[in-house]
Amino acid sequence: MRKLTEIEQNKIKLLTKNQISLALIEPTETGLKKSIMDATGSVRSFLKENKIHDYDIQGQGPENKVQIDTKIYEDFHIINSKASLYRPQTKKGDPRIWFSGLTKVANPNDIVALIFYSGSFHVFNLTQFNVESLLNSSHINPFKELILEINGKTKEIALELLNMLRKIASSGPIPSLVAADTSVGRTLETALGIDINSSKQPDYKGIELKSFRSSRKNRKNLFAQVPDWSLSKFKSSAEILDAFGYHRKDDFKLNCTVSAITQNSQGLSLRLDSDIKQLIENSDNPEIGDFVVWTLDKLHKRLLQKHRETFWVEAESTSIDGIEHFQYSIVEHTKKPIVSQFDLLIDQGIITLDHLIKRNSRGAVVEKGPLFKIKPSGLDLLFPPSEKYNLR
Incomplete structure (x- = not known):
């Protein structure tokens, strides 16, 4: 065209x-x-x-x-x-x-x-x-x-979800379902009646839900996406783990953040090649060099699929009788990410990649990512102007 x-x-x-x-x-x-x-x-x-x-x-x-x-x-x-x-x-x-x-x-x-x-x-x-x-x-x-x-149909669904969130917030702090970093999202989805699953589709009638604790200004999850193994030197997460993993107590794991602007302690970094439309992960070990590849087209499609419309839900975390509770308080409503900005934000280190790989006691390798994450300050650069709502 x-x-x-x-x-x-x-x-x-x-x-x-x-x-x-x-x-x-x-x-x-x-x-x-x-x-x-x-x-x-x-x-x-x-x-x-x-x-x-x-x-x-x-x-x-x-x-x-x-x-x-x-x-x-x-x-x-x-x-x-x-x-x-x-x-x-x-x-x-x-x-x-x-x-x-x-x-x-x-x-x-x-x-x-x-x-x-x-x-x-x-x-x-x-x-x-x-x-x-x-x-x-x-x-x-x-x-x-x-x-x-x-447009009205889209707004109708967003208003429906917003009213459900306000009802949940009005009931006060909700006890966490599990003692884990992911509990803030799992607890909210359960309260909304959403099944916890690994689907790549948005959570509620086309709207993605992303929850986070207000006390933490950590990077926010965008999506998970494995490399294109057919284009990569390494052909599995197990090979990545074997090359760069380390022992922690009884586990052999690789938990690290990879950026395009600096090498991490494992010597890993990202490189964006716009000419061939690929994101490449590289090791400073000359015997390994470039070892996995993502096509930018695939990453763009995942971004659009996951975040066509998103509610970023902020929760205040408190401990009651030794159990973490969540008071969901603020929603930021974003729509239609600007795909061309994704590449720029990768190149600027605002969007990074997390490996979360572990070999369990049975010898099986488990990979929770790779997770593409964005710094909180980057949301306004990736999405058009958003709307914010107080839930209380």
């Missing part, structure tokens, strides 16, 4: 502020003439991640074509349309997508935006469409109604 103009970028920023998730596609002159477009990697990812369609499991040929109701927006009007998603018999079945009636609103190399909501595609020409004017119009129009409905 071609580089977006500044005007097109500003339109996307305005939609992002309104909680709109979208995909972009650039029809070519040949594509418009033949009523065919390639479903690019970003479009396929958008469809798959939002559980709309998975080309990977779709058969080739017209008998496997999938059609989805579509509305094409043209200023104050809507064109009712159908989206066709298919893989032809020829050319290895390269994924294709087409919207009937698209030629009425798009020219070659315009950027077309796709929104999926309530079982239908909502399509408009980002290049030509006056997004700001329609959203600010005093006249009711279909596009404004769509954005307000999506």
Whole structure:
């Protein structure tokens, strides 16, 4: 896809502020003439991640074509349309997508935006469409109604969760479920009726919950992500542990923080290579050197998946009869991280990596990370302006 103009970028920023998730596609002159477009990697990812369609499991040929109701927006009007998603018999079945009636609103190399909501595609020409004017119009129009409905639904879920948190806070300090650093989050999720699991999905109807003690200004967890072992010299957490681990009492472990701006006591550091879009972990041992790799694309996807919308919940910790209790007091509500900032914050040492690897008594290696964490001061750099709420 071609580089977006500044005007097109500003339109996307305005939609992002309104909680709109979208995909972009650039029809070519040949594509418009033949009523065919390639479903690019970003479009396929958008469809798959939002559980709309998975080309990977779709058969080739017209008998496997999938059609989805579509509305094409043209200023104050809507064109009712159908989206066709298919893989032809020829050319290895390269994924294709087409919207009937698209030629009425798009020219070659315009950027077309796709929104999926309530079982239908909502399509408009980002290049030509006056997004700001329609959203600010005093006249009711279909596009404004769509954005307000999506935005309102998102706010409804956030308000529902906020009210639940306020109810929990009003009951006073809650005893910790376990004596552990993670208890502040586990106790809150249990109070909310959320099952404790290792899912990579957000915790509550698309909203991620991150809890922390107000007395600690530690780094905050963003997400866990193992390296891409297929691109790495080391092929497992066990190899990392064997190379850099140490004995503590009866355990053989590696608990350390790794940064791009300094080496730690194990001689480990991070290096961002923007040219090949990789984050690389390096050892100062010349016999080891670079030993694991993450692709930036994967890290960006994890960030967007985990933190599309997040409640960062602050709790006051007190001891009552020898048991830690939590009084949940403040929520910071962030939305839509700025992915391009992630790389910068890694490079500046504001986002770091923690290894938490241990070989247990049975000889099995357990890895709780690697955890990507951000300094508290970095939240405002990674996320657009947030909202804060007092729970009491």
